[in-house]
Amino acid sequence: MAVEVKVIKKPGRTIAEQVYIPEIAKGLGFAMGRFFKNTFGPQAKKEIATVKYPEEKVEYPERFRGIHRLTQRTDGSPRCVACLCCSTACPAQCIYIEPAEYDPDDPRYGYERYPSVFMIDELRCIFCGYCVEACPCDAIRMDTGMHMPPSTQREHFLYDKETLLSIPGRDGSYLTANPRHEPGDPTHPGVDRERGH
């Protein structure tokens, strides 16, 4: 069987396009329409896509990964239990944690630790969000919607525990939506010292 050949006519130019002048008029009309709409039109109809950056800012998308924050418990201490999951997951190795034990009197003693030092080098960070994924306690988050404030000194980008705790989320809260059930609380789901092992 012979190969069927479908001849497609090459799209030619119409006479109006050949003459060129109507096309010029069309193009000019389009450009003028945009010009008048964006210059003299009502504010609502303008389609200006850019903003005056430092004075006006475009809000970032909801899941934008900004600088980190450490979420707080209701008493203001960090939710972090110094499990080192985040620093282990971190591909840039920018998180440094020194874990410490609670006092033996503390109900949390023996169940979890706390970070005595929690340091993030924001210049090393690649903002991949793995630390947030890795955290079992919802203690580290990147929902601040903020950039690092610029500085000329490297030390200013080493964020310590207090700094990280002092940054609120985009909703202004220092907590998270997930409630924390402390050992000793009646809502604590696991076994604890009072209920016996």
Next chain:
Amino acid sequence: MTTTFLVVSSLVKVLVILLITVGAFAPILIWAERRQSAMIQDRLGPSRAAIVLPDSAVVFIDRARLPLWRLAALTGIVAIVALITLTFVAIEGSNPLPISTSALTASLVGFGAASVLLRAGYGVHTMIVRNGGRIMLIGLLHPLADAIKFIFKEDFVPPKSDKLLFSAGPIIALIPAIAAFAVIPFASTLHWDYLNQVLPRTGEIAGPAVPMQVASINVGILFIFAIASTGIIGAAISGYASDNKYSLLGGIRAASQMVSYEVVLGLTLVPAFMVYASLRLEDMAMWQHRHMWGIFIPPLTLAAINFFVAAVAETKRVPFDLPEGESELVGGYLTEYSGMKFGMFFMGEFVEVVSLAAIASVLFLGGWDVPYLYRDGFEFTLPFVAGSLSVPLVHWLVVAIQFVIFLFKIIILIWFQLMIRWSLPRFRYDQLMSLCWKGLLPVSLLNILVVGAFMLSGWLDIWVAFYEKLF
């Protein structure tokens, strides 16, 4: 007319022209071109250049906000009261009040202007405070920033270039563009002794008359061509002197393009000379003032369109900017130029845009002619209806209105040129040449014949008479 008067008036006119072209139009065009392109392309455009005020000044300005607003409101109320009183006096026909009518008028004008100015000041000052003490003026400061940058940039001259010609190029390109303004009339004749009087509509007027153009020479439009063709030398020389093959190619392209379009430019104007029967630009404007604008005479409409196309090509701007086509020639004959030398080319290009708009408006859009405005003021008439509404105006006001309207026509034409510049893609070089030699040139030659036939057959007179009856 004494010699001193002649010299002083000429100097003032030269200064005014320099102020308008180099001082005002060129910087504003640099801004307008970017702003307009931004508006077409849905961007904000230039808005970052700013004068930053110190914080103390911002605090002071912020404190002045309320007093400024109150003062504006107060002066506005006074002006409105004066207006109401004046209306009352006008209806009554007499003035029983202790204040004289002229004082009332003066206070209306004075307080009204003060109110508007204060309100504008309030607006500007709100804007400054909102921007944190930065005066931005919708990007109008960008040309200033450009100028500062141009002046302080290194003035690089390629080592193996022809130093003299390299430096002469920008000057040769800039001067003719400004010099073309010498013969352009920007208003009707100013009669110095009768500034505050209403002049009769027709007839000779004794006393010193100041033609509102720098040089009234009998070759008029030919002078413009002579001067404009000097601009070619600027581009060609700078391309040759740069010791750069791209520059050389750009210079050659510029020379051939401008020479070709010069021919068309000349031929499109022949119909205009024929109809206006003069080479003097002030006579052309006067003919259009007496009869009708050139663009409404059918064969001249075609000439006007051809002229406009050739003029855009003559300025070497976008659809015809092949001499500097950056995708092929880096920057054409501008490649090696930097700093203020480049700035002069840049400025020359913009001044050329302005001068061509001015020429086009004098030749085809009536120049300084304002519809219904005569030497003694406005007289509005309706077609086929008897009766008219006349508003007599003093002489200086008539001339001022003509001047402003002339500038307005120039601005409209410039705006249109910028629209073209941002809407159309660049031609190929062969297309450029065939448009000139195979398109515009034969059409303009034929158009000369058509205009000749139009005049000889008497149709021109019939058309003009019909038009005059209409308006």
